[in-house]
Amino acid sequence: MKTIIKNGIVVTSGSIFKADILIEGESITSISSHITQESADKIINAEGQYVFPGGIDVHTHLEWPLMDTETADDFVSGTKAAAVGGITSIINFTKPEIGASLIPTQEEWIEKGKKSVIDYGLHAIINHYSDRVLEELPILAETYGVGSIKLFMAYKGEMMVNDLEMYKIMKKAGELGIITNVHAENGDIIDEMIAQALAEGKTDPIYHGYTRPTIMEAEATGRALAIAEAANAPIYIVHVSCAEALEKVVEAKKRGVQAFAETCPQYLVLDISYLDQPNFEGGKYVCSPPLREKWNQDALWNGLQTGIISVAGSDHCPFRYEGQKTMGKDDFSKIPNGLPGLEDIFSILYHFGVHKGRISLNKFVEIISTNPAKLFGLTKKGDISIGKDADIVVFDPNRSRVITAECQYQNVDYNAYEGMKVQGVITNVLSRGEVIVKDGQFIGDLARGKYLHRSRVQNQ
Amino acid sequence: MKTIIKNGIVVTSGSIFKADILIEGESITSISSHITQESADKIINAEGQYVFPGGIDVHTHLEWPLMDTETADDFVSGTKAAAVGGITSIINFTKPEIGASLIPTQEEWIEKGKKSVIDYGLHAIINHYSDRVLEELPILAETYGVGSIKLFMAYKGEMMVNDLEMYKIMKKAGELGIITNVHAENGDIIDEMIAQALAEGKTDPIYHGYTRPTIMEAEATGRALAIAEAANAPIYIVHVSCAEALEKVVEAKKRGVQAFAETCPQYLVLDISYLDQPNFEGGKYVCSPPLREKWNQDALWNGLQTGIISVAGSDHCPFRYEGQKTMGKDDFSKIPNGLPGLEDIFSILYHFGVHKGRISLNKFVEIISTNPAKLFGLTKKGDISIGKDADIVVFDPNRSRVITAECQYQNVDYNAYEGMKVQGVITNVLSRGEVIVKDGQFIGDLARGKYLHRSRVQNQ
Amino acid sequence: MKTIIKNGIVVTSGSIFKADILIEGESITSISSHITQESADKIINAEGQYVFPGGIDVHTHLEWPLMDTETADDFVSGTKAAAVGGITSIINFTKPEIGASLIPTQEEWIEKGKKSVIDYGLHAIINHYSDRVLEELPILAETYGVGSIKLFMAYKGEMMVNDLEMYKIMKKAGELGIITNVHAENGDIIDEMIAQALAEGKTDPIYHGYTRPTIMEAEATGRALAIAEAANAPIYIVHVSCAEALEKVVEAKKRGVQAFAETCPQYLVLDISYLDQPNFEGGKYVCSPPLREKWNQDALWNGLQTGIISVAGSDHCPFRYEGQKTMGKDDFSKIPNGLPGLEDIFSILYHFGVHKGRISLNKFVEIISTNPAKLFGLTKKGDISIGKDADIVVFDPNRSRVITAECQYQNVDYNAYEGMKVQGVITNVLSRGEVIVKDGQFIGDLARGKYLHRSRVQNQ
Amino acid sequence: MKTIIKNGIVVTSGSIFKADILIEGESITSISSHITQESADKIINAEGQYVFPGGIDVHTHLEWPLMDTETADDFVSGTKAAAVGGITSIINFTKPEIGASLIPTQEEWIEKGKKSVIDYGLHAIINHYSDRVLEELPILAETYGVGSIKLFMAYKGEMMVNDLEMYKIMKKAGELGIITNVHAENGDIIDEMIAQALAEGKTDPIYHGYTRPTIMEAEATGRALAIAEAANAPIYIVHVSCAEALEKVVEAKKRGVQAFAETCPQYLVLDISYLDQPNFEGGKYVCSPPLREKWNQDALWNGLQTGIISVAGSDHCPFRYEGQKTMGKDDFSKIPNGLPGLEDIFSILYHFGVHKGRISLNKFVEIISTNPAKLFGLTKKGDISIGKDADIVVFDPNRSRVITAECQYQNVDYNAYEGMKVQGVITNVLSRGEVIVKDGQFIGDLARGKYLHRSRVQNQ
Ligand SMILES: [Zn+2]
Ligand SMILES: [Zn+2]
Ligand SMILES: [Zn+2]
Ligand SMILES: [Zn+2]
Ligand SMILES: [Zn+2]
Ligand SMILES: [Zn+2]
Ligand SMILES: [Zn+2]
Ligand SMILES: [Zn+2]
Missing domain, CATH: 3.20.20.140 (Metal-dependent hydrolases)
Known part of the structure; x- marks a missing residue:
């Protein structure tokens, strides 16, 4: 399975840049100024959107x-x-x-x-x-x-x-x-x-x-x-x-x-x-x-x-x-x-x-x-870079939404931020290469999460 | 001109990962787990070495x-x-x-x-x-x-x-x-x-x-x-x-x-x-x-x-x-x-x-x-990511050298750190895609540097 | 001229005690549990009042x-x-x-x-x-x-x-x-x-x-x-x-x-x-x-x-x-x-x-x-002790008064603390042994103040 | 019993002054520029010496x-x-x-x-x-x-x-x-x-x-x-x-x-x-x-x-x-x-x-x-003032002595400050009016100390 996130504005802790991201299987394998779409199974158009690490x-x-x-x-x-x-x-x-x-x-x-x-x-x-x-x-x-x-x-x-x-x-x-x-x-x-x-x-x-x-x-x-x-x-x-x-x-x-x-x-x-x-x-x-x-x-x-x-x-x-x-x-x-x-x-x-x-x-x-x-030793997470798990959030900063308990997935009957209007809407969430959230709806499989075997703390 | 830096350990402020880097002209255009060497004009083998932003x-x-x-x-x-x-x-x-x-x-x-x-x-x-x-x-x-x-x-x-x-x-x-x-x-x-x-x-x-x-x-x-x-x-x-x-x-x-x-x-x-x-x-x-x-x-x-x-x-x-x-x-x-x-x-x-x-x-x-x-508003510098200038240091952490005025390029007759043995040796330095330093020697052209037109400070 | 302040509660920075104070000329010459009134020219009864250094x-x-x-x-x-x-x-x-x-x-x-x-x-x-x-x-x-x-x-x-x-x-x-x-x-x-x-x-x-x-x-x-x-x-x-x-x-x-x-x-x-x-x-x-x-x-x-x-x-x-x-x-x-x-x-x-x-x-x-x-080197001031200038305030803590510009000696047409009710009333003020204030009225001579020739700062 | 400490330099926390001190019984009853010696049972000449509260x-x-x-x-x-x-x-x-x-x-x-x-x-x-x-x-x-x-x-x-x-x-x-x-x-x-x-x-x-x-x-x-x-x-x-x-x-x-x-x-x-x-x-x-x-x-x-x-x-x-x-x-x-x-x-x-x-x-x-x-609520101690217990140290600042275990009253076989030469020698110590130390020797009675019934802490 190959997925390409195209034309997004990639944001890492170190910089902000326009790039395409190629995901093969669960990992990010290429970040490039232009990735040809031919071989891709799936294309996500992120034009005008931020592409954040999950x-x-x-x-x-x-x-x-x-x-x-x-x-x-x-x-x-x-x-x-x-x-x-x-x-x-x-x-x-x-x-x-x-x-x-x-x-x-x-x-x-x-x-x-x-x-x-x-x-x-x-x-x-x-x-x-x-x-x-x-x-x-x-x-x-x-x-x-x-x-x-x-x-x-x-x-x-x-x-x-x-x-x-x-x-x-x-x-x-x-x-x-x-x-x-x-x-x-x-x-x-x-x-x-x-x-x-x-x-x-x-x-x-x-x-x-x-x-x-x-x-x-x-x-x-x-x-x-x-x-x-x-x-x-x-x-x-x-x-x-x-x-x-x-x-x-x-x-x-x-x-x-x-x-x-x-x-x-x-x-x-x-x-x-x-x-x-x-x-x-x-x-x-x-x-x-x-x-x-x-x-x-x-x-x-x-x-x-x-x-x-x-x-x-x-x-x-x-x-x-x-x-x-x-x-x-x-x-x-x-x-x-x-x-x-x-x-x-x-x-x-x-x-x-x-x-x-x-x-x-x-x-x-x-x-x-x-x-x-x-x-916390999550060596495959936390960045958009090669070899990292393709945990990615595509985020439209130009839209906004209102937080409300009514629409939440959390299994509670209230929300502490009820009624707050917040800028930005998450359009896609990828977890290890799979799109699991699309336009606010969870669309992934159940029980697909993996236990994280972590390494020790490094001097930050 | 296409240059590939192969097999290095890329180090950014956000993570450390193995990748190949493709440089086209002056910029980094691709960072991938594997970049085919066919079309490249130049290959730098960085196996076992750190690849730092300049x-x-x-x-x-x-x-x-x-x-x-x-x-x-x-x-x-x-x-x-x-x-x-x-x-x-x-x-x-x-x-x-x-x-x-x-x-x-x-x-x-x-x-x-x-x-x-x-x-x-x-x-x-x-x-x-x-x-x-x-x-x-x-x-x-x-x-x-x-x-x-x-x-x-x-x-x-x-x-x-x-x-x-x-x-x-x-x-x-x-x-x-x-x-x-x-x-x-x-x-x-x-x-x-x-x-x-x-x-x-x-x-x-x-x-x-x-x-x-x-x-x-x-x-x-x-x-x-x-x-x-x-x-x-x-x-x-x-x-x-x-x-x-x-x-x-x-x-x-x-x-x-x-x-x-x-x-x-x-x-x-x-x-x-x-x-x-x-x-x-x-x-x-x-x-x-x-x-x-x-x-x-x-x-x-x-x-x-x-x-x-x-x-x-x-x-x-x-x-x-x-x-x-x-x-x-x-x-x-x-x-x-x-x-x-x-x-x-x-x-x-x-x-x-x-x-x-x-x-x-x-x-x-x-x-x-x-x-x-x-x-200081150097939007094309400071990271190894797409679109950035290909300012890159390839660094062998397993070798060491002794700092001495005798071998320096600085136009002075002493060195403040004279005699200190330091771990790591710079093997290649690229500036906007050109290899200008090779094994400690400057090999670039003169007057090739460009004036940096910078943007304003951003909230860090 | 001998003045005795009788029966007051003397308050210094170090302690609080009942005593009579004998003033001879400008200075305090005796502080005692009981000073006979015979030879005194003037007696100030400070019973129930605080006796402070000026x-x-x-x-x-x-x-x-x-x-x-x-x-x-x-x-x-x-x-x-x-x-x-x-x-x-x-x-x-x-x-x-x-x-x-x-x-x-x-x-x-x-x-x-x-x-x-x-x-x-x-x-x-x-x-x-x-x-x-x-x-x-x-x-x-x-x-x-x-x-x-x-x-x-x-x-x-x-x-x-x-x-x-x-x-x-x-x-x-x-x-x-x-x-x-x-x-x-x-x-x-x-x-x-x-x-x-x-x-x-x-x-x-x-x-x-x-x-x-x-x-x-x-x-x-x-x-x-x-x-x-x-x-x-x-x-x-x-x-x-x-x-x-x-x-x-x-x-x-x-x-x-x-x-x-x-x-x-x-x-x-x-x-x-x-x-x-x-x-x-x-x-x-x-x-x-x-x-x-x-x-x-x-x-x-x-x-x-x-x-x-x-x-x-x-x-x-x-x-x-x-x-x-x-x-x-x-x-x-x-x-x-x-x-x-x-x-x-x-x-x-x-x-x-x-x-x-x-x-x-x-x-x-x-x-x-x-x-x-x-x-500030006022060696004869700042305490009620022997040899000090008899600068003394007799203060009745049981009475109170209201601050108001109307009654003030200050030559201004307002008071920054106008209308504040404060506890305590000054009944007598002595300056170098002379009673110059009595019940809120200045009763001293004009131009009786002396220039203070001061010593240098001491390590506090 | 009346004792007079004559001509000393009295030092309190508030000031330093020359005075005679009259002690009647256990207390300080008078501090004066001059106390006649007639009625005194005992005179301590403190000329040139400091008179400290104990x-x-x-x-x-x-x-x-x-x-x-x-x-x-x-x-x-x-x-x-x-x-x-x-x-x-x-x-x-x-x-x-x-x-x-x-x-x-x-x-x-x-x-x-x-x-x-x-x-x-x-x-x-x-x-x-x-x-x-x-x-x-x-x-x-x-x-x-x-x-x-x-x-x-x-x-x-x-x-x-x-x-x-x-x-x-x-x-x-x-x-x-x-x-x-x-x-x-x-x-x-x-x-x-x-x-x-x-x-x-x-x-x-x-x-x-x-x-x-x-x-x-x-x-x-x-x-x-x-x-x-x-x-x-x-x-x-x-x-x-x-x-x-x-x-x-x-x-x-x-x-x-x-x-x-x-x-x-x-x-x-x-x-x-x-x-x-x-x-x-x-x-x-x-x-x-x-x-x-x-x-x-x-x-x-x-x-x-x-x-x-x-x-x-x-x-x-x-x-x-x-x-x-x-x-x-x-x-x-x-x-x-x-x-x-x-x-x-x-x-x-x-x-x-x-x-x-x-x-x-x-x-x-x-x-x-x-x-x-x-x-600690010792209302009768801590100062040289009227009514205070006559706990007084007369101290000659012009002499010096060497601290040594050999001469100490402490019941130990060493002294932590052994051999240190210190300025000043205590010549007299009075406790509630009695001279109990004279020239470095304890001369008081045994078991004469009283238990101190103390008042509560005051805002300092
Ligand atoms: Zn918790
Ligand atoms: Zn907790
Ligand atoms: Zn400078
Ligand atoms: Zn400077
Ligand atoms: Zn000022
Ligand atoms: Zn001022
Ligand atoms: Zn202890
Ligand atoms: Zn302890």
Whole structure:
């Protein structure tokens, strides 16, 4: 099978140029000023459109058990939504039982993921420390291609590890070239603040915001970075939500720590006022860290533009409003934490970033595709170049669309960006050479996604 | 003319991949997994070698009058040295008479540059303020493709402008999308310190270092960034030499200033002890800002790795030891300021950066080629992609060489990196499709370089 | 003449204690748990009242020519207002003709000051550089007891000096133990911003605020501190108005610079919205630096509490609304810059500081009396201890009063704090042992103030 | 009993003045320019000498069990040493059994302290969390006058509390106006580093230094300050040893946290090279945090001078070399942590601070006496003023002495400052009016010290 994408404006992190792209089988085999159409099985006319490498969302929670329920998207609906939204690879989090061996968990999640319609990798969550964990890390890395793990500094009793566990695991990870994702909030103190608020009858969603203050995110972020420094290990702070935490990343980078940061569309575009709405509307916007005061958005955009923040991930952790979010109607602490975002991250970032003039086209590609690929060892992804998987998004910047839950593939009954008009429409999405999305509709096969065996982190 | 570079490992800022490259005329027209050799006029076998986009040195002073003498390299010897060293484009500084119109100066320097063997652009130095300057800026930008100017905060009476002049010029530049290079040292106070030192009989080269302290570089850097902020203009701090000045760049980036920084190989590899040598040996190492305490090197490498510093430029400002540097044998202030570096910047950065593990291959390309092209509007340079000029360096990472003045093309009688063994040897250099360097020898035509008409700065 | 202050609660920077105070002649000769009243000529019953050392306002502009007019208070009305407000010493600025010798200026201002009802010192403003200036500095310090000078980085053509002049003067000052007051705003750029605003028809007082942005204060502050560092001289930044400038002070202190900062009541209590009022009401609030965004107030209070800011000075620079402020009715740049504050600084600081819980009683004394005395060489002032001049304020914290122009001694037709109710009433003010204020009325003799011959700065 | 100190130069934090001091009973009742000697029982001629308020050392560990041994000084030898060294009040740490009720512990330690020859207070160490702890805090504060507690972030299993415990305790403490001392090192990770070092056969004292890196002090310091901020409680970081930790204090102060810091003479004067000596000589210098790289000393002195550090405490935790320190001859982790310092802190601070020109005389008094009194509620101490306890040090600045273990009162067989010649000799020490030290000899009664019932922290 040969496909040619003709006449598009190819955008990579390094440049912007007009070219034809030849795809043979699953890979890009030629990029040329002119490719003759004769031998092609399929021609995509991209005249006047951008041709981007497919988005890579390294922060998703599909089929993810949390708080006695599970996220609303499984690998089917979730990866369809991803594809339609321009994301051609995800790295999802596993969720082991507490104290469970990492290997069977990994096997189990590889299995779950086989339903995916796009390629999927897995970060191994580690929720406890034992000698076995350290023994399993090299197996994960070598046998399963898992060069990234995740540790939580919050959610005690469920996923949280303490400082010593974090240090010992990171030390081993550092030796193996494994990068550690960290959810950085001081869980112990936040739990206490929540208990206090509830004891005082403060049950509305806005108290979710008040009981997870920025200082407790900044504290944990600084601590994680210090531990990474002591352990001589690379670290990736997920979902940085505020200027105060970001400042800790800057400081660590200045000290020479191999520290990287991610932010998410919700922190770039939404703010704490969304939590403070009548009729439990705020419940839809409960995620952790919580939405912050609006002025933080500038700091985050600036972080992306200057390279202090390397990646935008969706933290897609979707729950339906009816039946799931409403579990916490009378107690904000019972609202499952998380927002849907996988379907919209690409558009949100393009619209509020590129279209609004905050970041360049190259930077957009870097954030949504090239950097995630580099940091998480996806050597066949993240760029439009020879030998790379033909994961490609064709994007018409001259059209626009309105985001709405009604039309989404995400299996949820609301959309956090409902009603926003965004510039640009995705016309084609290719995954390993196959057109799987056409004009907003998923047209690919089911279960066509492949598990991503990844290499270790490289010095960015 | 068709040339194919076969089997090389192509390295861009975004990825690393094996591919063949087809060059037709001056441009890259195809990058493919396999290009048939039939129709090619020339084949370069790059098996086992890196194929880099040609280096871009945006900071050179060829044929540059300074302190009653002129730099030792003209556009002939200088660009030959560049080519041999892997640099396929330079942006040289003009040098107008004080108060002179910018346009004839520009014309004159375009003329001078025609002797170049590689492509050359020009930054317009502005050494005074007048209404005419503001009127000439759009002409420079549009007619001459000069999207960058340079202002000096030192060298009073020769090039220095004051704060108000800087503000008014930058304000206009900002409106026009012109980026301002700034030499940031507090010239007034430094001149006084020099006078004091000389009055106390301190005439050795080391006093060059002592009379230009880091605080005076940091002060001027902070001031320039504040003025850029007030003027709402993009700014590029040339030759950041120390942690204290770099910190000002970090602060400005955090405030959202469109601020970029450059450092130079001499600040990454050499230190102030080089100035403190017997028999006027220190005279060879006199440049401004001066070499700094060694610990600053880590901060600068870290700045490159984290993206706080965007570019490495050579600040190639060569003077012969005999007859030029020695003009200051009895008075350090009479030593012409500057080091040769154009021939070695590529190698130094590769060796001490990539080979020593401080930066990745991608980051190396970003610093030496992609970022300079983006920041200074070289839309046909800085990447290996379709339609780009075929400016390419083929580099064998498995061989090594020793830097020595004896073998250099630079027209100077010493080399600042004399005797250093560096990993990697440049085997071929192509400029717009022509092989101009083969195995260390320049084999191209003279005067083949073209003047670079540049576009304006884009948001990086 | 013997006076006893009985039963008061003495408050110094170091402690709070009940004691009687015996004053013999001009000095405090005994502080005791009980002083017998027999031999006393006068008894002041301070039962239930605080007994503070008299306030010292080191930043006043009495009889000060500015912008073709002169401040509304001369040494008579100004020092009466001071006394009534709890200030028993001032240090006023001189105002030499441009290029004039400092010595006759000093003589002239000593003469002017003789009308004062409280003691007065003089800071020597230096508005130009010449060899004579350096020669006069030791004479000023030794013969005239002037251990402090002032340099302006703004008001070009009137008072501004450039960096080199500042450096040379500060270097000499540093050698002599003279501290340099600096008005830190980048005058060159501000003048240009003003010209631009006016050219665009922006003439209202609010544009006074917009054309002197915080970045231009912060820039100049950082520059002054860097120059002080290079010159190895002590420096005192007057009227720090915003967080951004204050941050420069913190940085300099961390580098070990002998740097001190002052703020003023208007920056602690008022904000930029005062400039933005209809009917030229904003004209009343024009001072430089301008009033700032309200959130800066917290940073300034915090600076006082933590000791980063050492002193509160009034920057008393009063102009009548009618006839003076209104000179700029159609052009904000013609509004004479300055606010009255000498009469209220003590009360404002007590009320919004101590009474509101932002600073302790000891800290209040430190800021308003002890630190100014230490920094400016007033060895007989600033404390209630043996041998000190009996400059004392007896203050009833249980009463309150309303600030209003109607009742003020200041020779202006408005009060910047009009209508504010403040806790505490000054019942007695003693100056060198004489009761000069009783229940809000000045009852002392005219021209009783003495010129303060000061010693040099000591390491605080 | 009436004592007069005649003709001395009284030094307080606020001023320096010549005066006579009358002491009646235990208190200062009069400070006067001249006190007639008639009625006096005792005259101390202080002509030419400084008269300081007695030193207050708020960080001592007398009779303190640690690592299966106990500090070498009990309340007898320790307080004698203190007195001879110019310290007239101490606040010692209690040491409860793990989980023990605070009240009997307090009673027990009040009892122990009765042997003291100077006044003593007690900080309550809290080594666990329970509801009872929170209930006991108000009792401690009210009944026992204990307005300060101490929490450890290191020494797991012995004293360490976790973040949640710290938060809950500090929250209650904050409500009660109790200030929390914090030993800030990340104990968990340090313990692991120690285990690693030992496993690798690294047993020498220098590894004590290497296994407690500055980043782990800085991390814990930042965390403690964040928790204090969240808990809205005042906090006092004990023994700040390095620039990196100090920076966290600066940041917290800027955020408005009620944060205070202490450093100790060993961090100001000694450095990590002392640990790296042959023949287990380094064992003498094992304390926690460990001695640091020498360049940190400047940052700490600067912290004292600028007021960022409020207090110098000795952290007197003495162990004999023979038999105690040598317990760790083959394993640095078995060396009891701590240095003797109570006898020398006053002299070390005067000599290296005042005499060397780093701090002023006033600042010396502030650090060693006034600030500790203010922060820890010693309302009758910390100043020479009416009604204060007559705790006074008469100090001859013109003489000098050599510190040596041979002559010390401390019950240890070495002195950390052995052989240092220090300027100034203490000639008299008075405690509540009694001369207890005369010319270097303790001449007071035993068990004359009183327990200090303290008030709560005031806003400094
Ligand atoms: Zn998370
Ligand atoms: Zn997540
Ligand atoms: Zn330069
Ligand atoms: Zn240059
Ligand atoms: Zn001013
Ligand atoms: Zn003023
Ligand atoms: Zn401790
Ligand atoms: Zn201790």
